[in-house]
Amino acid sequence: MTDIVFIRGLRLDTRIGIHDWEKQTTRPLILDLEMASDVARAAASDRIADALDYEAVARRLTEVVRHNRHELVETLAEQCAALLMREFGIPWLRLSLNKPGAVGEGVDVGVVIERGVRSST
Numbered sequence: 001m002t003d004i005v006f007i008r009g010l011r012l013d014t015r016i017g018i019h020d021w022e023k024q025t026t027r028p029l030i031l032d033l034e035m036a037s038d039v040a041r042a043a044a045s046d047r048i049a050d051a052l053d054y055e056a057v058a059r060r061l062t063e064v065v066r067h068n069r070h071e072l073v074e075t076l077a078e079q080c081a082a083l084l085m086r087e088f089g090i091p092w093l094r095l096s097l098n099k100p101g102a103v104g105e106g107v108d109v110g111v112v113i114e115r116g117v118r119s120s121t
């Protein structure tokens with residue numbers, strides 16, 4: 001299965017960073033996410049119960065990231081990936097966390113991680 005449900009450009013406000021001043025302030029992270037999912041099954045039934053609900057995923061991520069107390073985007077990305085795979089039964093995902101402006105105006109920095117197995121059958 002190679003179908004993908006995606007979320008792009010999700011703004012997540014949180015405290016994150018290695019510097020003391022970063023721990024005092026909330027800033028936006030931008031999340032992009034690709035999740036393997038059997039889209040054909042949902043398409044056949046036209047029922048949200050058979051779909052990977054991107055609204056529910058976005059809501060859960062917003063809640064988890066808001067309460068983040070980690071310093072590194074790596075740690076937060078790993079936590080989000082593990083949680084999504086566990087709670088939503090996602091077999092494979094690619095998750096990108098962008099911390100815009102962290103090293104200069106108009107500069108994007110962050111991480112992209114892939115976890116799980118992306119089956120091609």
Ligand SMILES: Nc1nc2c(c(=O)[nH]1)N=C([C@H](O)[C@@H](O)CO)CN2
Nearest residue numbers: 016017018019071072073074099102
């Ligand atoms: N690989 C990383 N490098 C850096 C991170 C990070 O989370 N992962 N964080 C910082 C600072 O918090 C920066 O975003 C603000 O000065 C620096 N490098």
